[in-house]
Amino acid sequence: MALYQWSTTPANNATAGAINWAEGQAPSTVNDSARQMMADVANWFVTPEWINYGLTPTFVSGTQFTVPSDKTSVYTFGRRVLAFVTAGTIAGTITSSAFTSLTTVTVSWDSGALDSGLSGVWVGILNPNTPSLSNLGPLTLNPGSRSVASLSITAASAPVGAEIYLLGNGGSAPSKTIRAFGGTLQILNDAANAALVQLDDAGNCAFSGAVAGSSLSTPGSITATGTITGSNITASSDERLKEDWGQLPGDFVERLATLKSGTYTRTDNGDRQVGVGAQSLRAFLPEAVLSDAKGMLSVAYGHAALAACVELAKEVVRLRALVEAK
Structure with a gap:
């Protein structure tokens, strides 16, 4: 029996799976009970970040599985999961959990997918519904060097690129997303479906709205679907940078x-x-x-x-x- 299945009420632990601490137990059961408790604790120690609730998952699709009864409080949005499939072990994040006659769980997998060989699903010990970690304070990074990044977000296989989601204060739609996508750096709108600003490696910058400033200067190009305003808008034009007139x-x-x-x-x-x-x-x-x-x-x-x-x-x-x- 897994450690999480032990009762917090001592009297209820008289028998727990292979453990038998019943009053007046036979001396021959002491060794087995003690050894089983040691095994349960050791198993918990081996996988400290994951919990196996002993629920039997049923394969539905590459991104969905079901478990009996209402387990939406266990399989919560944003919680990490490990699944054991034919190809091995895959990890992902729960995107939805709903109960009808069964609990249907939808997961966005880091890589791979569920298949009919699904044999088990473990969940991360941290539950977003009852977080044990407070919000992070200011993040300080060592400068590092150009060859060793201080902070790196790698999403080479992600269809939306590498993203940072920023939820601000104020209006009804305050969020913005910064992402590296298709070779450009973009700032997306609240719905994350349109680039407000886009910058490429050549220094070209595209805006979806108006551009205003007291001084705008670029060695590349600025493209705006709205208006560009400013008291001093310049472009690099030094003759030393030009040839083939x-x-x-x-x-x-x-x-x-x-x-x-x-x-x-x-x-x-x-x-x-x-x-x-x-x-x-x-x-x-x-x-x-x-x-x-x-x-x-x-x-x-x-x-x-x-x-x-x-x-x-x-x-x-x-x-x-x-x-x-x-």
């Missing part, structure tokens, strides 16, 4: 005059804005048009506008010279 086409000003431009309503947020058509601009100035992973186009307005101003200035100078020559 090329002239704009001779008919650039004429083609600029055909560019689709005006005011419009955004279909994604309903905002009324002014600008140009990316597809129209890409036809003669593709360097000023960027495309994201979904094929949506954006315009480097600052770069394109300044280049256009310079070309228009050249045209003004040329026309002035012609007028003065007459």
Whole structure:
């Protein structure tokens, strides 16, 4: 009999499985009872983090099993479990537990899945419903070195990437999720189904809303589906970082005059804005048009506008010279 099955009432432990401490017991049962108690304690010591409640699980699917009667207080949301299957031992976290005529437990496995060879399920000694650990205080990490990370979250096989969930205070939807996903660093919305900010290794940053600041500077690109505001927005433009200069086409000003431009309503947020058509601009100035992973186009307005101003200035100078020559 497992240690957890012993009673906290001494009189009820007269007999407990192979243990027999009944009043007036036969001398021949003393050795066996003592040895069984020693075995039960030793078994508990061998697996100190896990509890075997002796319940027989029934395989339902790769992520579900059932146990008899209402055991939802044992199989609680967030509790860790070990399952013994045909391939060996797998570990996971309970995502739901519900009772009808049986208790049905759903688990998200770290790797692997349940199969018809399911023979047992143990649960972690820590129960989220009655935690013995208080909330952690401030976390202090040694700086470490670049080759040895101070804190590492590895989720190479996780379909959603490596995530950190942050639940804040204040509004009705205060949570945000930070994750590394698809080679980018993202900040997700409360529902964790859309990236509010996305940053890649090239320094390119994409925003799903407005961008505001007194000074914005980036060596890569900033893409926003909303508006970008600030008293000083800059991009790296040092000539020492540039080579292979090329002239704009001779008919650039004429083609600029055909560019689709005006005011419009955004279909994604309903905002009324002014600008140009990316597809129209890409036809003669593709360097000023960027495309994201979904094929949506954006315009480097600052770069394109300044280049256009310079070309228009050249045209003004040329026309002035012609007028003065007459």
